[in-house]
Amino acid sequence: MRTFGNPVIGGFHPDPSVCRVGADYYLVCSSFEYFPGVPLFHSRDLVHWRQIGNVLDRPRQLALPDGTPPSAGIYAPTLRHHDGRFYMITTNVGNGGTFLVTAERPEGPWSDPVWIDVPGIDPDLAWDDDGTCWCAVAGVGLARIDPGTGKVLEEPVKVWSGTGMQHPEAPHLYRIGDWWYLMLAEGGTAHGHSVSVARARSPRGPYEPAPDNPVLSHRGTDLPVQCTGHADLVQAPDGSWWMVLLGTRPRGYFPSFHVLGRETFLVPVEWADGWPQAGPVRERHPAPAAWHPFPPEPVRDDFDAADLAPYWISPRSRPEGAFSLGGRPSWLTLNATGGTLDLPGHTFAGRRQQHPDCRVAARMDPGTGRGGLSVRMDEAHHYDLEVAGGQVSVVARIGPVRQELARRPVPPGPVTLGLEFRATVSGHGAGPDTVVLSAEGGEPLAELDGRYLSTQVAGGFTGRVIGMYATEGSVAFDWFDYVPLAGG
Numbered sequence: 001m002r003t004f005g006n007p008v009i010g011g012f013h014p015d016p017s018v019c020r021v022g023a024d025y026y027l028v029c030s031s032f033e034y035f036p037g038v039p040l041f042h043s044r045d046l047v048h049w050r051q052i053g054n055v056l057d058r059p060r061q062l063a064l065p066d067g068t069p070p071s072a073g074i075y076a077p078t079l080r081h082h083d084g085r086f087y088m089i090t091t092n093v094g095n096g097g098t099f100l101v102t103a104e105r106p107e108g109p110w111s112d113p114v115w116i117d118v119p120g121i122d123p124d125l126a127w128d129d130d131g132t133c134w135c136a137v138a139g140v141g142l143a144r145i146d147p148g149t150g151k152v153l154e155e156p157v158k159v160w161s162g163t164g165m166q167h168p169e170a171p172h173l174y175r176i177g178d179w180w181y182l183m184l185a186e187g188g189t190a191h192g193h194s195v196s197v198a199r200a201r202s203p204r205g206p207y208e209p210a211p212d213n214p215v216l217s218h219r220g221t222d223l224p225v226q227c228t229g230h231a232d233l234v235q236a237p238d239g240s241w242w243m244v245l246l247g248t249r250p251r252g253y254f255p256s257f258h259v260l261g262r263e264t265f266l267v268p269v270e271w272a273d274g275w276p277q278a279g280p281v282r283e284r285h286p287a288p289a290a291w292h293p294f295p296p297e298p299v300r301d302d303f304d305a306a307d308l309a310p311y312w313i314s315p316r317s318r319p320e321g322a323f324s325l326g327g328r329p330s331w332l333t334l335n336a337t338g339g340t341l342d343l344p345g346h347t348f349a350g351r352r353q354q355h356p357d358c359r360v361a362a363r364m365d366p367g368t369g370r371g372g373l374s375v376r377m378d379e380a381h382h383y384d385l386e387v388a389g390g391q392v393s394v395v396a397r398i399g400p401v402r403q404e405l406a407r408r409p410v411p412p413g414p415v416t417l418g419l420e421f422r423a424t425v426s427g428h429g430a431g432p433d434t435v436v437l438s439a440e441g442g443e444p445l446a447e448l449d450g451r452y453l454s455t456q457v458a459g460g461f462t463g464r465v466i467g468m469y470a471t472e473g474s475v476a477f478d479w480f481d482y483v484p485l486a487g488g
Contacts, residue, residue, distance in 0.1 A: 001286055001287075002286070002287040002291065003284045003285060003286055003287055004047040004266070004284065004285060004287045004288075005283060005284050006225065006247075006265045006266060006267075006281060006282065006283055006284070006285070007247070007249075007263040007264055007265045007266075008046070008047055008048075008049060008244075008264055008265065008266045009027070009029070009041065009049050009263065009264035010260065010263050010264075010354035010355060011260050011261065011263060011352035011353055011354030011355075011463060011464075012260060012261030012262070012263070012352045012353075012462050012463030012464070012465070013029040013039065013261075013262075013263055013264045013352070014029055014030050014230070014246045014261060014262035014263070014264075014461065015029055015030040015075070015076040015077070015122075015170065015230050015246060015262075016028070016029055016230075016232060016244040016245065016246060016264040017029075017076075017077055017078045017079045017172075017232045017244075018046075018079065018232050018234045018244045019079050019080050019081045019086075019234065020081075020234050020235070020236070020237075021081050022237075023044060023237060023290070024042060024043075024044060025042070025043040025044070025045075025046055025234065026040065026041065026042055026043075026079060026081075026086070026106050027040075027041045027043070027049065027079065027244065027264070028040055028041070028055060028077045028078075028079045028088060029041075029077070029264065030074055030075055030076055030077065030090075030461070031054075031056075031073065031074045031313070032070075032071050032072065032073045032074055032075070032460075032461060032462050033064055033068050033069070033070055033071065033072055033073040033315055033316055033462075034073070034313040034314065034315060034316075034462075034465070035056075035062055035064055035313065035314050035315075035316060035317050035318060036054035036056055036057040036058075036062065036310070036313065037054060037055065037056035037057075037061075037062045037064075037073070037074045038054055038055035038056050038074060038077050038088060038090065039051055039053075039054055039310065039311070040052055040053050040054060040055050040079075040106060040310075042106065043292075044290060044292030045287075045288050045290040045291050045292045045293075046234070046236070046242055046244075046266055046288050046290075047266065047287060047288065047291070047293075048292065048293045048294050050294045050297065051310050051311055052106065052107055052310070053106075053107055053108060053310050054310055055077070055088050055101060055103075055108070055110050056074065056101070056110070057108070057110075059317065060112055060113075061101060061110065061112060061113055062074070062092070063092070063095050063096065064092075064095060064316040064317055065095070065316070065317075066316060066317075066344035066345050067344075068094055068095060068316055068344075069094070070377075070378035070379070070458075070460050070462065071378075071459075071460035071461045071462055072093045072094040072095075073092060073093060073094070073095065073316075074090055074091070074092055074093075075090065075091045075092075075093050075121045075122065076090065076091070076121060076122040076123075076169075076170060076230070077089065077090035078090070078122075078123060078124045078125055078172065078232075080125045080126075082125075082127050083127075084104070085102050085103070085104060086102060086103045086104070086105075086106055087100055087101075087102050087125055087147060088100060088101050088102075088110070089116075089123045089124070089125050089135070090123065091120075091121045091122070091123060093121065096113075096115065097115065097116075097117070098115070098116045098117075098118055098120075098121075098123050098137075099113035099114060099115045099116060099150070100113070100114050100116065100123075100125070100147060100150070101113055101114070102114075102147075114147070114148070114149065114150040115150050116135065116145055116150040116152065117150070117152055118135055118137055118141070118143050118145070118152060118156055119137065119141070119156070120137035120138045120139055120141065120156075121137065121138050121169065122137060122138040122169045122170045122171060123135055123136070123137050124136040124137070124171050124172050124173055125147065126172075126173040126174065126175065126203070128175070128203065129175075132144060133145050133146065133147050134173060134203050135156075136159075136171040136172075136173050136182070137156065137171065138167075138168065138169035138170065138171065139156075139158065139161060139168060139169075139171075140158070140159060140160055140161055140162075140168055140171040140182065140184055141156030141157060141158055141159070142156060142157060142158075142159045142173075142203060142204065143155060143156040143157075157204070159182070159200075159203075159204060159205045159207060160182055160184075160198045160205065160207040160209075162184055162186040162196050163186065163196055163209060163213050163214070165186040165187040165188075165192065165194070166186065166187060166188055166192075167185075167186060167187065167188045167189070168184050168185075168186045169184065169185050169186070169230075170184055170185040170229070170230040170231070171183070171184045172184070172231075172232050172233065173203060174233060178201070179199045179200070179201065179274070180199060180200050180201070180202065180203050181197060181198070181199045181233075181276070182197070182198050182199070182200070182207055183195060183196070183197045183231060183232075183233065183276075184196055184197075185229040185230045185231070186214075186229075187214075187217070187219065187229070189227060189229065189230065189246070189262070189461070190227055191219055191226055191227060192219050193217065193218075193219070193227045193228055193229030193230070194214035194216065194217030194219060194228075194229055195214055195215050195216040195217065195228070195229050195230075195231045195243075195245065195278070196209070196210065196213040196214045196215065197209070197210045197213065197215050197275065197276060198210065199274070199275075210275045210276075211275070212275070212277070215275070215276055215277055215278055215279075216228060216229075216231065216243070216245070216267070216278045216279035216280070216281075217229070217279075218247070218279075218280060218281065221280070223280055223281070224249060224283060225247040225248070225249060225265065225280075225281045225282075225283070226247060226248050226249075226250055226258075227246070227247055227248045227258075227262065228245055228246070228247045228265070228279065228280075228281050229245060229246065229247075230245060230246045230262075231243045231244065231245035231278075232244050232245070233269065233276065236288055236289065236290065237290070238289045238290075240268065240269075240288065240289065241268070241269035241270075241271065241276065242266060242267070242268055242269055242288065243266070243267050243268075243269050243276075243278045244264055244265070244266055245264075245265055245267065245281070246262040246263065246264060246265070247262065247263060247265045247281055248260075248261075248262055248263065248455075249263070249356065250432070251356065251423065251424075251432040251433065252424065252430050252431045252432040252433075252451060253428055253429055253430045253431075255456065256432070256456075257431060257432040257450070257451045257454035257455070257456045257457075258432070258454060258455055258456070258463075259353070259356070259432050259433065259450055259451075259453060259454045259455070259463065259464050260352075260353055260354065260355075260356065260463045260464060261352070261455065261461070261462050261463020261464070262461070262463070263463075265281050266285070267279055267280075267281050267282075267285065268285060268286070299481060299482045299483055299484075300479060300480070300481040300482070301479060301480045301481075302330055302478070302479045303325055303330055303331055303332040303477065303478070303479065303480075304329075304330045305325070306325065306326075307325070308323065308325070308332075308349065311351045311352070312349045312350070312351060312467075313349070313350060313351070313352075313465065314347075314348055314349055314350070315344065315346075315348060315379075316344055316345075318349075319337045319347075321335055322334065322335050322337050322347045323335075323347070323349060328476055330478070331365075331476045331477060331478055332349070332468070332476065332477045332480075333474055333475070333476045333477075334347045334349070334371060334468060334469065334470035334474065334475050334476070334477070335347060335470060335473075335474045336369065336370070336371070336470040336471050336472050336473055336474070338471065339471050339472065340471055341374055341376070341379065341382055341384060341397070341469060341471065342379050342380070342397055342402065343379060344379060346469060346470075346471060347469060347470045347471075348374065348376075348467050348468070348469040349467050349468055349469075350374070350376070350465040350466055350467020350468070351465065351466060351467065351480075351482065352463060352464070352465055352466075353375070353421065353463065353464040353465070353466050354484075355421075355484040355485070356421070356423065356432070356433060357421055357422050357423055357433070357484070357485040357486070358420075358421050358482065358483060358484050358485055359418070359419070359420045359421075359481075359482075359483045359485060360373065360418065360419040360420075360466050360480070360481065360482050360483075361416060361417065361418045361419075361480075361481045361483075362416070362417050362468060362477055362479065362480045362481070363414050363415075363416050363417075363477065363478040363479050364387060364414060364415055364416075364417055364468070364475060364476070364477050364478075365413065365414045365415075365475065365476045365477075365478070366387040366388060366415065366475050367473065367474060367475060367476065368473050369388070369470055369472050369473030369474045369475040370386065370387070370388035370389075370470065370471050370472035370473065370475070371386065371387065371388075371468065371469050371470035371471060371472070371475035372384060372385045372386040372387050372392075372417060372468070372469065372475075373385045373417045373419055373466070373467070373468060373469075374466070374467060374468075374469050375419060375435065375453060375464055375465070375466045376453075376464070376465055376466075376467070377453050377454075377455075377458040377460070377462065377463075377464060377465075378458055378460065378462070379397075380397060380398075380399055380400075380458070381397065381398060381399070381452065381453055381457065381458040382396075382397050382453070383395070383396050383397075383435055383437065383448055383453065384396075384397075384469075385417050385418075385419065385437045385438075385439065385445070386471075387410060387415050387417070387439075387475075388472065390409055390410060390411075390412065391407055391408065391409055391410065392407070392408055392409075392410045392415065392417070392439040392445065393406060393407040393408075393445075394406040394407075394437050394445045394446040394448075396446075396448060396452075398452045398457075399457075405445075405446045405448075406437075406445040406446045407445075408439065408442075408445060410439060410440060414478065415439055415440060416439065416440055416441065417438075417439055418436075418437070418438045418439065418441070419435065419436070419437055419438075419466065420435075420436040420438075420485075421433050421434075421435055421436075421450065421485075422434055422436065422485065424449075424450070431449045431450050431451035431454075432450050432451055432454060433450035434447050434448065434449065434450060435447070435448045435449075435450050435453070436448075466482070468480065
C-alpha cells in the first residue's frame with residue numbers, strides 16, 4: 001500500500017486553508033510579519049505541494065511598517081474558489097484589519113485589498129445557492145457581506161462558539177448535502193488545540209454540536225505530532241474527504257520544544273451518521289488515490305533568475321534598492337538598510353527551516369560591508385554568523401542578552417559559511433537540537449543550544465527562518481544551499 005509522510009508542508013506554514021478546482025488543489029498559510037505574505041501552494045494529490053507564489057506580493061496589498069511586532073501581521077487566511085474566481089480573505093493584525101483579494105488565476109495577479117469592517121480574526125467565506133456570501137470570524141460570529149465592495153450587509157451575530165473551551169477560532173463554513181457544517185478550532189493553538197464541528201439547516205443556525213466533539217485532538221497524548229487543530233476540509237474527485245491542519249513536532253526534554261513553528265499536516269476523514277471523523281494524525285497514512293509527485297525542487301539557489309524565488313521572505317518589507325540580482329550576474333547583492341538585526345528595518349532574505357535536522361551553506365563576498373547568515377525567530381532571538389573586516393564571528397541574541405561568542409580571521413574574498421542543525425542526545429536537560437556554526441569548512445566556531453530559538457522561549461506564532469543579511473554597506477551571495485539530513 002502506498003503511504004505518505006507528514007507533515008506535507010514542513011516548517012513555519014500554519015493555519016492551512018485549501019480549495020479544489022477540478023483536479024488541482026491550492027493551499028495558503030499564515031505569514032504574520034513576513035513579506036511577501038500568504039504563501040500559495042499547488043498540488044494534484046494533497047501530498048506533494050509546490051509553492052507557486054505569494055498572494056500578497058506588493059506593498060499596496062501588504063503594509064507591515066517597522067512598528068509591526070513579531071507575530072502580528074497576517075493571520076489565518078481562507079482560500080476559496082467561487083463562480084470562476086479565487087478569493088483569499090485574511091486579517092492584517094495591527095495594520096488595518098480584515099480584507100480580501102481576488103484573482104482569476106491562482107498565480108495572480110491578485111487584486112488590491114477590499115477592506116471589510118468585521119471585528120475579529122480568522123475570517124472565512126462561504127456562498128449560499130442564491131449567491132449570498134457569508135463571512136464567519138473567530139468567536140464565532142457570522143455576517144452577510146458583499147465581497148465585491150466589502151460592505152457588511154448584515155452585522156455579525158453569534159451562531160456557535162464551540163463546546164466551551166477557550167479561544168473558539170478558525171471557523172470554516174461548508175454546505176455539504178442538506179446541511180451547513182461549521183468547523184472550528186478551540187482550546188488554544190498549543191497543547192490543548194482541537195477541532196470541533198456543529199451543523200444546521202441554515203447558516204444562521206441553530207447549530208447542533210457533533211456528539212463526539214472534538215472530532216480531532218492530540219491533547220493529553222504522547223504522539224509525536226502535537227497542538228493539532230485549525231483545520232480545513234476538502235473533497236477529492238473520487239469522493240474521499242481530507243483535512244489539512246496545523247501541528248507541531250516537539251523534541252527535547254520536558255517540556256519539549258518546537259523550533260520549526262506550526263506545520264501543515266494531512267489526515268483522511270471518514271463520515272459516520274452524518275458527522276466527519278478524523279485523526280489521529282500519524283507520521284504515515286495511506287495515500288490518496290491520486291498520486292502526482294512534482295519533480296524535486298532544487299535545494300540550492302544560484303541566484304541566476306530574474307527574481308527571488310517565492311520561498312524567500314523578509315521581516316516586514318523589502319525596501320527599494322535593498323536587494324539586487326542584476327548588478328552582479330548570478331549573485332544576490334544585499335545593501336544594508338539598518339545597522340543591526342536586533343531592530344526592525346534591516347536587510348534580510350531568508351527561507352523557513354523545514355526539517356528538524358538540516359545543513360545550510362552559503363558563499364558570501366563581504367567586500368567592505370558587514371553581513372552573513374542568521375537563524376532567527378525574531379529581533380530578540382537569533383544566532384548570527386557574521387563576516388566583516390577580515391574576521392568571521394558568532395553572535396547570539398537571546399532576549400535582553402547579546403554576546404559575541406567566537407571570532408576567527410578569514411582570508412580576503414568570498415567566504416563559505418555553514419550552519420548545521422542536528423538532534424541533541426536525549427536525556428535530562430536536552431534541548432531540541434544543536435546549532436553548529438562554521439566557516440570555510442573548518443572546525444566549528446560555536447555549538448549552541450537550539451532551545452533558545454524555539455517557540456517555548458521566544459513566544460509567538462512563527463518558526464525559525466534561516467537567511468542572509470547585510471548590516472553595513474553591501475555584501476553579495478553567490479549561492480545558498482539547504483540540505484535536509486537523514487531523520488530530518
